[in-house]
Structures are given as structure tokens and as C-alpha cells.
Amino acid sequence: MLTSEQINHFQQKGWVGPLNIFSPAKIAAVKNCLETYSRLIVEADGQEIISFYNNIYHLETPRDLHLFHEPIANLFTDLALIEFLRQIAGNDILLWYTNVFCKLPGQGEIKWHQAKEYYTSSDIDYEKKTLLYDPDEPAINLTVWVALDDADLDNGCMQFANGSHQKIFPMLPSSIPAEEGVFAGISAHKTVWQREQKYSLSYDFNERDWPLETVPVKAGQALIFTEKVMHRSFPNQSNRRRLAIIGRYVRPSTQVYPYRWQGNFIDENGHNIERHYCFLVSGEDKYGQNIIRPGHDLSKEEYQFENCLNQVRFAQVQIPEDKQQLEIYALEKQAIEGDCQEEEPNPILHPRKYIQWKVWDQYRGMSRHEAMKKYTQLVATFPVKNQTKITSDEENIAKSSNNTVGEIEAWLISYLSEGLDLDTEEIDVESSFQSYGLSSAEGVGMIGDLSDWLGTKLNPALIYEYSNISALAAKLAQKNRINSEEGQ
Incomplete structure (x- = not known):
């Protein structure tokens, strides 16, 4: 339970913590999940990043991994945590979003930002409000930030502008180059939007006008803050990783991705959210305007396929370097996308893509059900993969x-x-x-x-x-x- 002093701290400053909420076992399960289902990628500038995959969206992203991975869902539906949130938000609460923020050594800052209706990593699209609040009640948009590694000033802990949640700062669309945007310091975001966006939004905010507070957090501890408070995180200037995960909560009266009801399933960051759903973590839903489930709706066959997909994607099995390598690629594409709709690649400029395209096209007419079945059966024959030497x-x-x-x-x-x-x-x-x-x-x-x-x-x-x-x-x-x- 939050004390009266902690509740007052939240109301005055817009955040509270660090808090000891979770058991070591629950934190260890999430950390193991993220480390098992991730891979290291080297970007063109030499910066290393950690890549994650969302099995519900079929997209390489650190977002909403709780929709598939049970340890993450268990963390953000934890009863002790929900009791803390009830003290701030009331009884009826939805979990609508999670994200992983892994800063490896050398990765940059996330600049000052706040959020209410719009949650974008680049420029603003005023036609796409992520959240649509009930005008008859105060807006609640809480974030729970959980440290999975120690977070300090050297490796990129959080900083808040105390009291800034009392004001909405004007967003300035297309006001700065994309490479200087709020999230430009995180290379993983660059790969999503840099090519498409020349400019990024910024905020009419001056940090010198506010009392600033830097908040180191030990592994396993959590912060709770409203997304309306101005916050940022420092660059990782250490030789240590900084792994954290967040969950975001609103009331059921708030519409999440309201444009989905018009058949538009591409969100403001280019993600297809057609299979997105919310968790009702407390109370009841009296509105019926969000997709709410206690877990994913994958069939047994789909769930087996996704687990095999992760075994391949995260190098947990050894794929023979023969036609089976092409077969596994093509079956994955057929299972997820159906018949090949891509244009034939240039065989000189894209030799691998051309061969992959040819093999995928050979499965034209095969149902997704049959492709999943064949993929799962094939992966089951692969041995566990050993580490191989990477040459210079x-x-x-x-x-x-x-x-x-x-x-x-x-x-x-x-x-x-x-x-x-x-x-x-x-x-x-x-x-x-x-x-x-x-x-x-x-x-x-x-x-x-x-x-x-x-x-x-x-x-x-x-x-x-x-x-x-x-x-x-x-x-x-x-x-x-x-x-x-x-x-x-």
C-alpha cells in the first residue's frame, strides 16, 4: 500500500518511487523471458541494440510483448501492483500497453516528453489520437516503470520535472530534424521511422523553469508516474546494460486506438494493432468500447507455431544449410502472410531475396493452417543450436x-x-x-x-x-x- 506521504508525493510531483512491489521470482521470470527471446543486432553505425519480436503483431518491436509472453503479463497484472494503482486511479483499470527499454552502452538519451492523447515516436498525426478520454472524468494515464537492471545516472536512469503534470505543453510539429527527435537517441527507433520522417515533434518546454529530480532505481524496483509529467532518461555512458520495462494503464472509459472501429489498424508508429487487446486488471468495464481479454486468442496450433517461430528467430535450433533453410523461411511467410504478393526481386541486386521469393511463391494456394503445421513439424526435427565462431x-x-x-x-x-x-x-x-x-x-x-x-x-x-x-x-x-x- 502507498502511504499518505507517497500519495501526496505523486499528486504534487507527478511520480512516486522507487517502490518495492514485486517478488524476486517475478522479476527474474521477466528478465529471463526478455533475455531468451531477444537478439543482438549491430546497426550500420556500429551501435549494438537488442531486438525483440511481437508474436501477436508479427513485428520486430519491443512493444506489447505481454500479449504473448505470460511472465510479462503476470508482472503487470500483479495484485500488489494493482492495489497501488487503485489508490491513484480508482477501482476500474485497464492495462493497454507495455514496452521494453534496453539501453546498451553508447545508446543515447530519450529527451523531455509528456503524453496524453498522442503516443508517437516521431512526428505528430493529429488525426490519430492513441487515447480518447471520457470528457466527464479526469484523464488517468499511468505508467509503471520497472528496472530489471540497476538504473543510475551513468547508464541512463530517469529524471522528472516535478509538478509539470499540472500543465500540458504545446507540441511543435515538424519543428526539429528527425535525428534530433525525442527518441532519436535510441537506435532501435531510428530503424522504424528515420527513413520515413524528415522531421520530428518537440515540446514548448524549458527545463530551467522546473525543479528537476533524478531518480536512480535498483533492479526489481518500480516507479509509478503519470505520462503527463515531463520526463526523460539519460544516455548510457557506462559499460553496463540498462534494461527496463513499462506498463501503461487507463480507465475503461478511455478508448484505446479509437480509429480501429473505422477499420484503420495502423497506429501512429506504423504498427498493425488489429490483434491488440487490453487486460482488465481491476474492477469492471461498463463501456464496451475496447477489446478486452484475459489473454491471447491463439489456437493451440497457432501457439505451437509461434513457439517454433521463436526457436528459429532466436537461434535456439540449428537449421541445416540446405534447402530446408529456404523451406523454413517460405513456410513462415506463407503461414503469416498467405500467398506471396511481393514483386519479383532483381536477382542481381537481391540474390538471396530472389531465391527466397521463388521458394515462397511455390507454396501459393497452401492454407495458412497447413503452412503452420508443416513449419512446426519441420522445426521439431532440428537439433539445438550450438554457438558458432564469428569471423572478423x-x-x-x-x-x-x-x-x-x-x-x-x-x-x-x-x-x-x-x-x-x-x-x-x-x-x-x-x-x-x-x-x-x-x-x-x-x-x-x-x-x-x-x-x-x-x-x-x-x-x-x-x-x-x-x-x-x-x-x-x-x-x-x-x-x-x-x-x-x-x-x-
Whole structure:
């Protein structure tokens, strides 16, 4: 239970904590879940990030993992936690959202922000209110921020502008470049929206006008705050990870994703939320304007498929390097998306994608039910995967075929021309990749396709080390030449 002093603290400052709410076992279960079902990715700038997958949305995102993973749902429906929330919000409460915030060493800050109706990671779309409140009662939008690692000033703990929840600060649409936006310091967000958004919103907020309070939190502890209080988190300047997870709560009188009732299931961040649902964690729903369930509605067959999908995605099984590798890819696509609707890829620029496309198209007409069944049966035959040695970038370049500078330049020109819808004459080999608006995610994709064409594995950071077509082609061709001469 919150004390009267803690309730007053929340009312005056907009937040309260750190709080000891959860058992060590419950925290350990969530931490194990996230570490089991995640993978390390290196972005084009060399920054490491942790990637998660939502089995309900079929999307690589850290959002709403509670919809599938029971330990996370159990954390945010914990009875002791709900009792705390009742003291602030009243008896009727919905859990509508969760998110994982994993800051690895080197990842940046999340800048000052607040939220009420709109929850966007980039620019604002006033046509898409995430939450639509009942005008006849005070708006409640609570966040529970749970530390799974110690969070301090060095690795990116939270800071609040005390009392700022009493004011709604004007949002300034398209007021700053996207790379300077609220969430731009987190590379994982860049891969979602950087290419599509040139600008980002900001807030008419001056931190010098408010008393600021930095709040370190020990692993297992929690903060409760209203999303209306201005808050931020510091960059991770340590050599330690900072893993945290949040849950967000509203009253049942609040409509969540109200535009879904008009058949629009793409939210303001580009996620398809058609299968989203809320948990009624306390009280009753007298309104019937949200999808509310006690858990996912996957059939036994779908649930088995999703578990096998996670085994493959998170490298828990060894997939033979033969036609079964292509078969498992194609069956996954058929099970999730149905018949292939993608355009035929260019076999020269996208050799792997072309082969995958051909195999997927061979399953045309197979039902999703049958594809799931075949996928599950196939994965069941794979042995547990052992860790394999990752060779260095220098070693991998040396293994590639002997392509000349001109051949590599021609491939890169054609690739950018196709991807950016430009004539090849418009591609300057001396201009930086960044000048063409190539996002971090697209840079990783280009290096991946180049790896396939060369027949070797390249480090995504090459696009930053050799920042234009000329420099990158010269580097790769030089290594090929040296390797060829040494082999003579």
C-alpha cells in the first residue's frame, strides 16, 4: 500500500518511487523471458541494440510483448501492483500497453516528453489520437516503470520535472530534424521511422523553469508516474546494460486506438494493432468500447507455431544449410502472410531475396493452417543450436570473390538507383551514402545484399567506415586483390 506521504508525493510531483512491489521470482521470470527471446543486432553505425519480436503483431518491436509472453503479463497484472494503482486511479483499470527499454552502452538519451492523447515516436498525426478520454472524468494515464537492471545516472536512469503534470505543453510539429527527435537517441527507433520522417515533434518546454529530480532505481524496483509529467532518461555512458520495462494503464472509459472501429489498424508508429487487446486488471468495464481479454486468442496450433517461430528467430535450433533453410523461411511467410504478393526481386541486386521469393511463391494456394503445421513439424526435427565462431570482418572480406572496383561500384550504383528510385546517372560515387537519405536500417540491408552478391559476410559498420561508393568499392576490391596475390 502507498502511504499518505507517497500519495501526496505523486499528486504534487507527478511520480512516486522507487517502490518495492514485486517478488524476486517475478522479476527474474521477466528478465529471463526478455533475455531468451531477444537478439543482438549491430546497426550500420556500429551501435549494438537488442531486438525483440511481437508474436501477436508479427513485428520486430519491443512493444506489447505481454500479449504473448505470460511472465510479462503476470508482472503487470500483479495484485500488489494493482492495489497501488487503485489508490491513484480508482477501482476500474485497464492495462493497454507495455514496452521494453534496453539501453546498451553508447545508446543515447530519450529527451523531455509528456503524453496524453498522442503516443508517437516521431512526428505528430493529429488525426490519430492513441487515447480518447471520457470528457466527464479526469484523464488517468499511468505508467509503471520497472528496472530489471540497476538504473543510475551513468547508464541512463530517469529524471522528472516535478509538478509539470499540472500543465500540458504545446507540441511543435515538424519543428526539429528527425535525428534530433525525442527518441532519436535510441537506435532501435531510428530503424522504424528515420527513413520515413524528415522531421520530428518537440515540446514548448524549458527545463530551467522546473525543479528537476533524478531518480536512480535498483533492479526489481518500480516507479509509478503519470505520462503527463515531463520526463526523460539519460544516455548510457557506462559499460553496463540498462534494461527496463513499462506498463501503461487507463480507465475503461478511455478508448484505446479509437480509429480501429473505422477499420484503420495502423497506429501512429506504423504498427498493425488489429490483434491488440487490453487486460482488465481491476474492477469492471461498463463501456464496451475496447477489446478486452484475459489473454491471447491463439489456437493451440497457432501457439505451437509461434513457439517454433521463436526457436528459429532466436537461434535456439540449428537449421541445416540446405534447402530446408529456404523451406523454413517460405513456410513462415506463407503461414503469416498467405500467398506471396511481393514483386519479383532483381536477382542481381537481391540474390538471396530472389531465391527466397521463388521458394515462397511455390507454396501459393497452401492454407495458412497447413503452412503452420508443416513449419512446426519441420522445426521439431532440428537439433539445438550450438554457438558458432564469428569471423572478423577482415577475414570475411578476404574470402570474397575477386570483383574489381568497377564491378562493385556498378553494383552499388544499381542498388541505390533501384532503392531510391533515381536514374543511375544521378548517383555520384563520391557522395556519401548519408547524403542520399539512406537510413540506418537501409544501410544494414544494403551491406547484407552486398554480402550475398560477393559471397561473404560483411560488417554493417563498413557503410560508416567507408562512407561513399568509391571508398567502399576500393576497400573491398583491395582486399580481394591482396587475397588473390597471396594465393598464387
